[in-house]
Amino acid sequence: xxxxxxxxxxxxxxxxxxxxxxxxxxxxxxxxxxxxxxxxxxxxxxxxxxxxxxxxxxxxxxxxxxxxxxxxxxxxxxxxxxxxxxxxxxxxxxxxxxxxxxxxxxxxxxxxxxxxxxxxxxxxxxxxxxxxxxxxxxxxxxxxxxxxxxxxxxxxxxxxxxxxxxxxxxxxxxxxxxxxxxxxxxxxxxx
Numbered sequence: 001x002x003x004x005x006x007x008x009x010x011x012x013x014x015x016x017x018x019x020x021x022x023x024x025x026x027x028x029x030x031x032x033x034x035x036x037x038x039x040x041x042x043x044x045x046x047x048x049x050x051x052x053x054x055x056x057x058x059x060x061x062x063x064x065x066x067x068x069x070x071x072x073x074x075x076x077x078x079x080x081x082x083x084x085x086x087x088x089x090x091x092x093x094x095x096x097x098x099x100x101x102x103x104x105x106x107x108x109x110x111x112x113x114x115x116x117x118x119x120x121x122x123x124x125x126x127x128x129x130x131x132x133x134x135x136x137x138x139x140x141x142x143x144x145x146x147x148x149x150x151x152x153x154x155x156x157x158x159x160x161x162x163x164x165x166x167x168x169x170x171x172x173x174x175x176x177x178x179x180x181x182x183x184x185x186x187x188x189x190x191x
Contacts, residue, residue, distance in 0.1 A: 022072030022163070023149060025099035029088055034078035036071045047171065048178045061171045069163035076152045093154055100146050107142070111135050114185070127182055134177040141170050 024035045047060045084092060113119070114135065120128050145166045152158050178186065 022068045022167075023075035025096055027092055027095040029084070029092055029095070031079055031082050031084075031092070034075050034082065036075050048175060057175070061168055061175075065164045065167035065171060068167040069160055072149070072163050073157075073160045076149070076157055079153065080157060089154070093150070096150060096153060103142070107139070119185070122184060123182065127180070130177065130180050131185070134173070137173050138170070141166060141173060145170075 022036060027035075044064060047057060047064065052060070079092070114131060120131075123131065145163070148158050148162050148166065
């Protein structure tokens with residue numbers, strides 16, 4: 001049981017770090033060439049752990065958000081140019097929705113882990129409030145990102161700035177939490 005929990009926690013750590021892809025999900029359609037897993041960024045670790053000036057941190061966040069947004073946007077453009085039939089589009093949207101459900105389930109396990117008695121007993125009231133606020137904000141931002149992807153797949157391609165702004169908000173929201181999080185919550189975050 002501990003091994004399963006460890007695997008689940010490590011899998012969810014990817015969700016926490018945003019090193020997961022901008023647009024990558026399993027689908028029955030042959031559009032794998034359009035989907036991108038993204039890459040892990042050394043800059044992302046530096047963004048959180050280095051003693052950078054606010055200007056330098058903002059520049060890194062802008063660059064990372066633009067990279068993530070471009071990757072997602074290119075994937076969405078490629079899918080839209082693939083000339084999918086109505087049935088294929090329905091399959092794609094169902095696969096995308098299924099992937100979101102899985103991510104939400106994994107995030108709820110991660111949330112339950114972070115808010116477990118074992119963790120919260122070590123937190124002050126302020127730290128617990130900050131943790132709960134972080135989790136709620138992250139859920140909202142991920143829902144916005146998913147909605148932007150869904151709308152771009154089903155209706156019209158949203159502008160690149162929509163994705164860039166959402167990724168930027170995620171990076172800064174994570175950074176703010178990282179600055180106030182107790183060390184035991186940061187342990188192993190970048191391993």
